[in-house]
Amino acid sequence: MTPRSYHHGDLRRSLIRAAVIVLERHGLEGLSLRAVARQAKVSHAAPYHHFANRDQLVEAVAEAGFADLRAFIIRHLETTTFEPGAMLQEAAVGYVLFAVEHPDVYRLMFGAALKDHNPSEALLASSAGAYGLIHGGIAAAFQGQPVDEARVVTLARTCWSIAHGVATLTIDGHLGATDPEAVAEQTRAITGVLWQGLRAG
Amino acid sequence: MTPRSYHHGDLRRSLIRAAVIVLERHGLEGLSLRAVARQAKVSHAAPYHHFANRDQLVEAVAEAGFADLRAFIIRHLETTTFEPGAMLQEAAVGYVLFAVEHPDVYRLMFGAALKDHNPSEALLASSAGAYGLIHGGIAAAFQGQPVDEARVVTLARTCWSIAHGVATLTIDGHLGATDPEAVAEQTRAITGVLWQGLRAG
DNA sequence: ACCTGAACACCGTTCAAGT
DNA sequence: ACCTGAACACCGTTCAAGT
Numbered sequence: 418m419t420p421r422s423y424h425h426g427d428l429r430r431s432l433i434r435a436a437v438i439v440l441e442r443h444g445l446e447g448l449s450l451r452a453v454a455r456q457a458k459v460s461h462a463a464p465y466h467h468f469a470n471r472d473q474l475v476e477a478v479a480e481a482g483f484a485d486l487r488a489f490i491i492r493h494l495e496t497t498t499f500e501p502g503a504m505l506q507e508a509a510v511g512y513v514l515f516a517v518e519h520p521d522v523y524r525l526m527f528g529a530a531l532k533d534h535n536p537s538e539a540l541l542a543s544s545a546g547a548y549g550l551i552h553g554g555i556a557a558a559f560q561g562q563p564v565d566e567a568r569v570v571t572l573a574r575t576c577w578s579i580a581h582g583v584a585t586l587t588i589d590g591h592l593g594a595t596d597p598e599a600v601a602e603q604t605r606a607i608t609g610v611l612w613q614g615l616r617a618g
Numbered sequence: 619m620t621p622r623s624y625h626h627g628d629l630r631r632s633l634i635r636a637a638v639i640v641l642e643r644h645g646l647e648g649l650s651l652r653a654v655a656r657q658a659k660v661s662h663a664a665p666y667h668h669f670a671n672r673d674q675l676v677e678a679v680a681e682a683g684f685a686d687l688r689a690f691i692i693r694h695l696e697t698t699t700f701e702p703g704a705m706l707q708e709a710a711v712g713y714v715l716f717a718v719e720h721p722d723v724y725r726l727m728f729g730a731a732l733k734d735h736n737p738s739e740a741l742l743a744s745s746a747g748a749y750g751l752i753h754g755g756i757a758a759a760f761q762g763q764p765v766d767e768a769r770v771v772t773l774a775r776t777c778w779s780i781a782h783g784v785a786t787l788t789i790d791g792h793l794g795a796t797d798p799e800a801v802a803e804q805t806r807a808i809t810g811v812l813w814q815g816l817r818a819g
Numbered sequence: 820a821c822c823t824g825a826a827c828a829c830c831g832t833t834c835a836a837g838t
Numbered sequence: 839a840c841c842t843g844a845a846c847a848c849c850g851t852t853c854a855a856g857t
Contacts, residue, residue, distance in 0.1 A: 428821085449849060460823050462852085471850065524729075527790055544792075574793055574804075575780075575811045582783025589728055591745075592775055603775075610776045614815030629840085650830060661842050663833085672831065 429467040429477075431457045436478050440521045445528065450474065475525060476540050482519070482526040483543035487550055489515040505554045505615075506608045509580040513604045514597055516584035523584065551576050558615075572615065579611050580604075630668040630678075632658045637679050641722045646729065651675065676726060677741050683720070683727040684744035690716040691751055706755045706816075707809045710781040714805045715798055717785035724785065752777050759816075773816065780812050781805075 435456035440448045450471050451461045468474040493511030494504065516523040526544075552573040556564065583604050586592045594600045636657035641649045651672050652662045669675040694712030695705065717724040727745075753774040757765065784805055787793045795801045 450851090451849065461850090462824080463822055465851075466821060527786065528725075548792075571804075571807050572811065574787075575808045577792075578783030578787055578808055579776075579780050579812070580783070581787055582779030582781070585728065585786060586775075586779055586782055591749075591778075603772075606772050607776045607779055610773065610815045611780070611812050612815065613818040614811045614813065617814040617818050651832090652830065662831090663843080664841055666832075667840060 428457070428459065428463065432464055432467060432474065433477050433481060436474055437481075437522065440478065440525060441519075444521055445525055448475070448525075473537075475528075476537055478522070479526045480537070480540045480543040482522045483540070483547045485519075485522075486512070486515050486526070487547045490547075490550055502558075503612075505551075505558060505576060506605060506612055508550065508554055509576065509583070509608045510601050510604045512580040513584045513587060513600060516588055517597060517600050520588040523588065527581075527585075548573070548577065551580075575611065575615075579608060583607055629658070629660065629664065633665055633668060633675065634678050634682060637675055638682075638723065641679065641726065642720075645722055646726055649676070649726075674738075676729075677738055679723070680727045681738070681741045681744040683723045684741070684748045686720075686723075687713070687716050687727070688748045688751055690719075691748075703759075704813075706752075706759060706777060707806060707813055709751065709755055710777065710784070710809045711802050711805045713781040714785045714788060714801060717789055718798060718801050721789040724789065728782075728786075749774070749778065752781075776812065776816075780809060784808055 432453055436448060436453045439452050439456050443452070450464050450468075453474065454461045454464055457463075464474065468477065490508055490511040493514065494507060497507055497511075499507040552569065555569050555573045555576065559569070583592065587594060587600055587603075592603060594603045633654055636654045637649060640653050640657050644653070651665050651669075654675065655662045655665055658664075665675065669678065691709055691712040694715065695708060698708055698712075700708040753770065756770050756774045756777065760770070784793065788795060788801055788804075793804060795804045
């Protein structure tokens with residue numbers, strides 16, 4: 418664990434940090450291994466001692482991204498006041514705000530899986546952690562009542578779909594709103610429609 | 619209009635067709651201008667007489683994609699039987715099935731805007747045409763009743779968000795279902811939750 | 820064990836030159 | 839008007855060689 422080179426202490430960590438900097442500066446297309454190596458001040462071949470190829474570095478960035486997303490939503494819920502019973506809706510707002518604040522990381526997180534059809538265990542665990550927040554929120558909303566697990570899965574997938582849909586359409590400029598406050602308000606309006614369906618069902 | 623070269627009749631069209639072939643064969647990362655030129659059997663510099671750069675070719679493919687999406691949904695509605703009043707829901711099924719059948723084109727359509735912040739008029743018109751289907755469907759659902767246009771926009775954006783969310787999560791493998799029939803059924807289940815919200819609101 | 824420099828086969832883009 | 843070939847500065851990846 419935490420391999421230490423004589424040059425960088427922990428090159429793997431440095432490379433992931435450098436990758437995020439390059440990503441946010443030049444977008445996904447500009448995220449080349451060589452650019453990351455330059456950012457980390459090592460030779461262009463050095464990253465290959467920590468990542469088999471570009472995709473594996475991208476996967477590591479995605480893994481960190483899902484962990485950050487989860488933490489961001491939890492922090493958002495802790496620092497925001499909302500109506501009792503509106504926690505799921507406010508979690509969606511946190512979800513979308515993360516995407517708006519880190520659009521390139523968010524896009525990378527959902528583009529990482531498609532290249533390689535064998536995502537790493539670590540990436541699966543990290544994305545499952547974020548999904549677990551939603552699933553747990555749904556299950557909690559049924560407190561006391563008898564629950565059909567398949568129904569909980571459908572509802573969790575519904576929530577994830579709406580949050581992901583609003584997040585991606587927003588960062589791609591298709592829903593108009595750009596500043597965080599307008600995005601949050603629009604997300605509440607859109608998830609509000611869904612919310613009525615959840616209560617009706 | 620329809621420029622004709624002595625070598626290819628209509629190279630611009632040929633390049634767009636070649637681009638779709640390369641895209642479906644090698645993914646977005648493999649969609650290089652040089653590979654498209656090879657596929658179209660012209661020199662690697664020839665595309666520059668029809669597209670200023672790679673992004674403009676990608677934009678042209680996206681434009682064609684939105685037109686195809688619109689046509690696909692219309693055809694799906696014409697060839698599928700559904701409960702009266704469930705047209706919007708079935709349109710969402712058509713929307714998601716298009717993404718599942720053409721995942722690389724669909725991803726390209728929504729990745730095209732972000733590179734260049736000045737999308738072409740043609741691309742805007744094409745994507746507006748697809749969005750118009752949703753907006754029209756919502757407005758039609760209110761037939762006779764007094765309508766608040768802002769409310770229609772919110773509902774249309776809600777429908778687009780859920781369809782886009784299901785589509786992207788499905789093609790990225792996050793929702794389990796892969797074969798068209800399972801995808802259609804899951805889409806009906808998920809949009810059904812939203813549907814109850816629409817009727818309640 | 821970790822890092823480097825040279826090498827190879829690719830890119831996007833430009834541009835003088837051909838028909 | 840449309841197309842080509844050579845050129846430039848980039849890539850990802852490999853590998854022998856250095857410390």
